[in-house]
Amino acid sequence: MVAKKFQNPSGGLNQAGRDHFKKTEGSNLKSPVKTGTNPRRVSFAARFGGMAGPERDSKGEPTRLLLALRAWGFRSKDSARNFANKHKKT
Template identity: 70%
Template sequence: MVAKKYQNPKGGLNEAGRKFFKRTEGSNLKRPLSSGTSKRRVSFAARFAGNPGPMKDSKGRPTRLALALKRWGFNSKAEARAFANKHKNK
């Protein structure tokens, strides 16, 4: 789990979180794409559409999964799955 200070309240990681991840893991994470049909966005949609877990917690608040999907421009796992299926390479 990533420390709270590296999480963006709207979903995903903030800039400091992406820099921390690069420093510790060596990966170069990029910002979320909320529109378009790039390979990155299609790949994200395919991966996160299949993630287990609820979209809301026990108090009715959106989970980190729901926030991440929203940040990438999807309102639900079903919407992300449909997008990925429509735009995947055949």
């Protein structure tokens, strides 16, 4: 679980979270690609479109999964899955 101070309230990590991850893990995370058919976006859609878990919690609020999907420009797991299937390389 990522500390709240590193989470973007609208989904994903904020810049401080990406910097912290680089410092602790040595990886260079990039910010979300919100539009287009960039291979990173297609890959994200394929991974997150198939993730288990609800899109909304018991109170009807969006989960971190749905917030991450929205940060990448998707409305739901179904829309991400459809996008990935349409744009994946064969």
